[in-house]
Amino acid sequence: MARAVDVPAPSLRQRPWVRRAAPLLLVVLLAVLPLVLPESTNETLARIGVFAVAVLGLNVVMGYTGQVSLGQIFFLGLGAYITGYGVQQDWNVVLVFLLACLGAALAGLVVALAAARLGGLAIAMVTIALPIVGVPLAKRLSDYTGGSQGLSARFADAPEATGLYDDQWQLYVVLVIGGIVFLLTRSLVRGKFGRAFAIVKGNEAVAASMGISPYRYKVLAFTIASLIGGVSGFLYMFVIQYTSPETMSFGHSIELVAAMVIGGAGSIVGSLLGGAYYVLVPELTNQVDSSLTALLQGVVLLAVLFVLPGGLASLVRRLGRGRRRLRAEPGPGASPTTPLSTAGSATATEEPGTERRGHA
Amino acid sequence: MGTFVQLVVDGLSAGSVYAAIALAIVLVHSATGLINFAQGGMAVLSVYIAWWLTTRGVPLIVALLVSIVFSIVFGALVERFLMRRFERGDPDTAVVVTIGLLTLITGVAGWLWTYNNQQFPSLFSLDTVSFLGVSVSQRSLGTTAVIVVVMVALQALFIGTKLGLALRAVANNPESAAFSGLPVGRLLMVGWGLAAALGAVAGALVAPQLTLTPGMLDNALVYALAAVILGGLTSPVGVVVAAWLIGVLENLAAVYVPFIGYDLKVAVPFILIFVVLLVRPQGLFGRKTVVRV
Structure with a gap:
């Protein structure tokens, strides 16, 4: 029954019917959850999804390829600005989405072409400049970005035909787009390119x-x-509907790196946990004492590096192995649903209107 | 012409501050092979110590000396109890550790002394002196002079003393150094302490101008890293020249290139890096490193 030698723990999840049923179960669960959860939880989950995708991107370059990037938040900000501008110009949403992806990718390509020429830590040293240059640049290009006041765009109202509340619609869109990105990335890092990334990370001369x-x-x-x-x-932009230069500040960039390491570098589940960490922990620390947030972030990051170098994902893995009772594949959608009843207002987010909007 | 000279002198003074932090980074890198992104943060902490002492009525110069001693001890402790574990491992993990340290120090400073701007007293008066018909500020001249003196002293320490020789030996080959009986661990602590002191001097000199906040040196760190890239990690002289170049060019660009202005001048070193990287990937003065498999 144990399928291959490289499988560490031939357990319940190696059985064929579990392997087939578990993703299905997960999809059904994810399809139903937004309908039954309260509004604030849906919003928090949607925000976690947004930052889980951002952390996943950081994981591709940092966790899997071993190149420290301190500028990932810049590409989030760029995508948000392109989206906001496109929506304000009444462009087609699909076109806006493609432009946001391509614009960020193109900017990344230009930066990487120069930064990757230097070996070692040069990518870290160059990318640290992205948020620091990005903030004044966004303020300067005020014709497109709205300057310091930022840019808001409302295009996430639930379509009438769906009969959904807005928060449910937003969470569904995040789940679908985020899910696709997670699945594609999972295939990427497990395939030919992923192996090449791993060798580059391990030893460039060998590569x-x-x-x-x-x-x-x-x-x-x-x-x-x-x-x-x-x-x-x-x-x-879809979930928070507002962006400002503050979105891509240096502090947030560092927080994103911390979230990735704490969630688990080089791990798909770790990206989800990192997204959850990024959104939930500042909410919690803000409730204790907002002036302590940065201090606690630093302590947690250093503690994780000392005690748990693989991040929270390795803890999940270790627990699963210990108990030999994994209910489902911790795949691309294992939602870390921590039902928080707190109305969230943290990490550079703007609360949308308090009244639940939609067509239900 | 007067404006131009004033801009160049101001640029040299700003460049000297970047140079000091960049040299600290190079010092740590040559000893332990990692880039300390918390170098600026550590400097800010010791400037806060000095500031706190001055608000308690301690004379400025005494407060500065105390803060420099503090930063030597602090740098040594950070090396011993935080970085030692990660030094010979994966350099990327070590970098993340220094980022954690930066977050932690910023957090501690913000928690103890709030995130509000604090006025830090200046060592030099703001008056200008006339020099060959143009007037330049004493503060810019003083900052440059102090940092040049510190750099010369450091160079003398490295070249002319036994301690410097031992530090260079450890940086060059820790195993052989240990074989010849050098206390490698303690020397690494000394290296980190010296780097932290260098940063503290730079921080104290630039604090009156920037006003003291926990994130005061974030931008300076970026400039310093740019100088390190441009000058090459292996060349202290190259790093200092690159830092001055950056300081002068950004000041000139801020005034003479309308699109850049004061808010976007932080982009100048990176435009410079792009150009240089396309032509000389090893930096202006760096040696090409050859990796042995």
């Missing part, structure tokens, strides 16, 4: 000797990460 150009794969990984950042920017 080069095997005919894998470290330079090209670094550029590729960075571009894909930026593209995913653009997607998360679109989703950000």
Whole structure:
């Protein structure tokens, strides 16, 4: 029954019917949940989805390819600005989505072409500039970005035919787009490109000797990460409906890196956990004492690096192995649903109207 | 012409601050092979110590000396109890550790002293002096002079003393250094302490101008990293020249290139990097590193 030698724990989830039924169950669960959960939970989940996608992008370049990027938030901001501008100009939403992805990917490509030329930590040293240049740049280009006041765009109202509340509609869209991005990324990192990324991460000289150009794969990984950042920017605008230069501040960029490491570098589940961390923890610390937020973030990050280098995802894995009772594949949609009854207002988000809107 | 000279002198003074932080980064990198993104944050912490002492009535110069001693001890402790574990491992993890440290220090400073801007007293008066018919500010001249003196002293320490020789030996090859009986761990602590002190001097010199906040040196860190990239990680002289170049060019660009202006001048070093990287990937003065498999 144990399928292959490389499977660490031949458990319940190796059985064929579990493997087939579990994703189905998960899809059904995700389809039903938004309908039954309260509005505030739906909104929190949608925000977690947005940042899980952003963390996933960071994971592609940093977790899987081993290139420290401190500028991922810039691509989220860029995607959000392109989306906001496109929506204000009344462009087709699909076109806006594509432009947000392509714009971010193109920017990422240009940065990577230069940064990846230097070995070692140069990508980290160059990308740290992205948020620091991005904020004044966004303020300067006020004709397109609305300057310091930011840009708001309302295009996430539920279509009449669906009969959904807005928060449900937003969560569904995030689940579908985010789910697709997670599935595609999972295939990417488990396939040919993922193996190439892993070799570049492990040893560049070995990679080069095997005919894998470290330079090209670094550029590729960075571009894909930026593209995913653009997607998360679109989703950000869809859910939060407002962006300002503050969205891509240096602090948020660092928080995103922290979220990725704490969730688990080089892990799909870790990206989800990282997204949840990014959204939930500042909410919790703000309730205790908002001036303590940065301090606690630093303590948690250092503690995780010392005690749990694989992040929370490795904890999940270890627990699962210990109990030998994994109900379902912790696949791309294992939603870390922590039902928080707190009305969220943290991490650069604007509360949409308090009244539940929609057509139900 | 007067404006031009004033801009160049101001640029040199700003560049000296970047140079000091960049040199601290190079010092740590040559000893431990990692980039310390918390270098600016550590400097800010010691400037806060100095500021706190001055609000308690301690004279400025004493407060500065105390803060420099503090930063030497703090840098050594950070090396011993935080970085030691990650030094010979994956450099990317070590970088994330320094980012965690930066977050932590910013958090501690913000928690203890709030995120509001604090006025930090200046060592030099704001008056200008006339020099060959143009007037330049004493603060810019003083900042540049202090940092040049510190850099020369540091160079003398590295080249002319036994401690410097030992530090260079550890940076060059820790295993062989340990074989010849050098206390590698303690020397690494000294290296980190010196780097932190260098940062503290730079922070104290630039604080009156920027006003003291927990994120005061974030931008300076970015400039310093740009200088490190441009100058090459292996070349202290190159890093200093690159930092001055950046300081002068950004000041000139802010005034003479209308699109850039004061708000976007932080982009200047990166435009410079793009151009340089396309021509000389090893930096202006760096050596090409050859990796042995």
